[in-house]
Amino acid sequence: MNMHKKRIARRGAAFVCAFGVALSAMPVHAAEVKSLEDKTSNLQSQLEGINQDLVTLSNKIAETEAEIEESNNEVYRLEASLQISRNNEEKQYETMKTRIKYMYENGSETMITMLFTADSMGDFLNKAEFIQNITDYDKEMLENMMEIRQGIETQEEDLKSQQQELTDLQSQLNTEQQNLQAKAAATSTDLATVNAQLQAAREAQAKQEEEAQKKAQEEAAKQASASTGNNTSGSSSNNNSSSKPSNSGSNNNSGSSSGSSSSNGKYNIPSGGLTPSKGRIWFNGHTETYYSQKVLPGTGLNIPGRHIASDGTIRDKDGYIVLASDDYPKGTVVETSLGAGKVYDSGSGKGNIDLYTDW
Template identity: 25%
Template sequence: MKQEYGKKRWIALLASFAILFSMVPPSTGQASELDKVNKELKQLQSEMRAAELKQQEAKSTKAEAQKMVVKTTKDMNMLLSEIDKKANEMVSVATQIDTSESNLETTAHELQEVNHRIEDRGKLLDTRVRLMYTNGFVSYIDVLFSATSFSDFLDRIDSLQSIAAQDKEILAEHKRDKQLVVQKKQEIETELKRVKLLYAKLDSAKKDLMLKEKEKEVMIASYNEQIDESDEASEEQERLLMEFAQKRADLIRKKNSLNKPKPTQKSPQRVYTYTGGKLGVPLAADYYISSKFGSRTDPINGKSGAFHSGIDMAVAGGTPIYAAENGAVILAEWWSGYGNCVIIDHGNGLWSLYGHIKNGGIKVKKGDTVKRGDKIAEVGATGRATGNHLHFEVRLNGERVDPEDYLK
């Protein structure tokens, strides 16, 4: 009996030692490794935050540049309208110039005809003077008193008056023609100068507007360059964030492994490892694929050849989204152009991504473990989206792959 009691005491003592040793903290080397992992996680979190800030800065720069493109385009359209207006005015003035030049040409012909008439009259007057000089001066009194009768006297008076009046009219007409032609020529030349000056002013105004238009074009090109650079910066930060997310998942897995309880404790395993096979469809409601994986025309900016990294499953907003496979949530927040986004790590390098979730529609948090078919979110149109749909993406070792290959 005493021997049996002693045996029981030894068994109890051994059990106590077993429990004690099972509660011993990790070895110094294991603790050091765990501390190192925690530091790496902290550093990685800091780097991720910096990348997110850069991404937000790129997004803000792009938004401002897009705003300026709209404003500058509006200004340029106004300039183009003014240029068209000036061009139409120039056409009208050019017509006036043509008319004035035509009138000036006509007046030149008239002046030439008047000069011919003046020349003919001059010859007539010169002949009259030459005759008077050749025949000697003849007094009007002598002509009158040479009349042979009173009737002849009256005839002579009429003749002398007629000749005098004719000479006087010739001289007056001669003077009027000269003044009229000179005046008309001056008026036309003045008008021609006026319309040519107006044309020059319009041409100068048009050139000034065209210069401003070029400046606006340069500004728009500069803003578009900023947008492209912002897109590149955003894409680069997104790539870095994905790399950080991969590193973080690896570090968390390593940390879980270091913290993994001893087999004697028989704690439940919470890390899932994808072993192959088809994924579950993330939507239970009827949907249609509005955009496939691969090259397409960007629905936002219209650029052709844009790469689409997943499939767009069009469905009503608020439709439940389900986990495609067992896994751990490594991201559940706003994520660049994806808007509200959830990423699940299924193990063995396989991730699934769910984008454009509605505001308030994320139903899980980072660190959660989910099972295939669990509700994780609701469909929305946040981020870079033109309407309600689920952007579903599959990544293998960080590389984007066609999700349809995993769903069929």
Template identity: 35%
Template sequence: MQKKRVLSVILALTLSIGCAIPAQASSISETQKKGEELQSQKDSAEAEKAALTKQLNDLIDEMDKTTEDINTKQEEIDAKETELIQAQIDENNQYESMKKRIKYMYENGNTQFIEVLLESKSIGEFLNNAEYIAQISDYDRQMLKEFQQTVQDVDDQKTALETEKAELETLQTQLQDKQNEVSTLISEKADLIGDLETAIGENAAKLQALQEEAARQARVQQEAAAAANRGNSSSGSSGGGSSSGGSSSGGGSSSPVAPITPSGSGRLSNPCPSAYISSEFGGRTSPGGIGSTNHKGRDYATGTGSPIYAAASGTVTTVSYNVARGNYVVINHGNGLSTLYQHCSATYVSAGQSVSAGQNIAAVGTTGYSTGPHLHFEVWVNGTPVDPRLYL
């Protein structure tokens, strides 16, 4: 009677944990999805930041080029200023030469013409006195016009250069404003990336806690189920010792029959001696609702950071990360035999590296699709996963 009550308690505990595990699996799935979304947002923000940084560098290059153009324009303006001064000097010299010839004309007659001409207050007024221009030699008139045209041309060129310089300075100001704007955007993206990294870290910690709790619940469920099975087996065989070929000499009850396991060749050594076996190769109930029901390896459950050893000597072919496997290592042992180590918290080898049997290659973790810290160990023969117990 007491045994039945114990079995009832164990059964109730198993059922309650069985109901809790799907909810726990849902939380894990949601947290994993959130982590993927946060990582996607971070990747997008980093891509945008990289594009903005390139844009900023392009703006800086354009500003440097514009500065060079402004300096070149200033040099051209300075040269035109010098040219303008010389043209004005040439014009004045021509005007003085004309005045000397006029003075000569005065001294030799034509008094009225000379007096009117000398009363002119400017070259323009001088030329506007049309009735006297005819008295000036064709040469003098032509030379004066040429000098005046030269002064005008140089002045126009100087004005055009100053306009171009002003436009370049306006462009420089616009580029500076754009540079400030892009720099602000880059700073904002950097802040966003920092916030996302914090959120990713917090989400990862939450995910690990959920996975560890799911693993704990799964272990409790397995232990409760095993206890219930032992109780049922003991209850069913009590009083029937005479009919059981495996009965003990005085107890009247038979011991549970151990499951038949493959006989190992011993070619491979235990990759995680500090752990206990939490799941064997083959069909099983999905742990936490996120594991495979067709288990292709053997699970070694132990604490995060526990050492993982190479099961045999060989060459590391892969050290990578996969969303399902997490951090993992693959070792080729030759003759079509290779081993796979998944969900590592850290890896200590690199692809192409030779390792010896028993060498510490990684640490136990719960990366990827995992309900708690453990090593998922697979053995592959000619590209097909086989039961590791055949080789251990």
């Protein structure tokens, strides 16, 4: 039994050493993947920021366009008011000219006659005041209309100046929008490129890990075979000396035949595959993990002939290991590190297979 344990220890150490040597070049791929993941994250953040800036800028452009539209409407209104004011001013001016012309053509006799035909002093004063008021009214009305016209013209100039500022702002915002759109397109292209590189790096890393594990298993098998040959030679020389050593040697050989397995409590688990201590390994293009019925009873699963195999795996009536996988439909037979299994459940995650065990 001690010899059997020593063989297992030697084989385990050989496998660890071989696997460690095979993995020595893997940090390069891991560092490349990590670097590309960081670049992807940074580019994604940049793209999200640019898109948010574009949304903000689009809102500002829409607001500016609404202000320009409102300003245009106000300009149209002021132009209409200005035209009315000019027309009124011209009418008032023509009326005043007509009265002045009348007074000039009829001379002062009409005014004098109107004054001297007054019935009383009060009537005289009223008529004189009336004549003066006509002149003052014409003058005041003309001045008021000129002030109104000038005020409208000032408003129109200010509004047109504001309108020009809004137009310049709109042009500036449109230029910024075009620049951001070009930047977003360039960032999207960079992101797609880095994503492609990241995918290639991940595939290369997975392939290298698979090849390294396979190489480590082959190396460990060679070392185990060499160790078995040495033990067989030693056992033969013991057989020549006495019968009891021969029986002991026979037991050792029997032990070496199961030396590729490890004892885990009451179960005999083959080495080189998934074990309770190696709860996650890479095998045949996917990662493997296990879920224990001691934690997850799986009472909802319909597993005909459900039983516990000698290696501690939960199997069906046909001897298939019960599996969970998101990559294969239920009922699919998949090769695992511990043998053929059949998919009965999901929820394992992409690229991973769960083996149902009693560990």
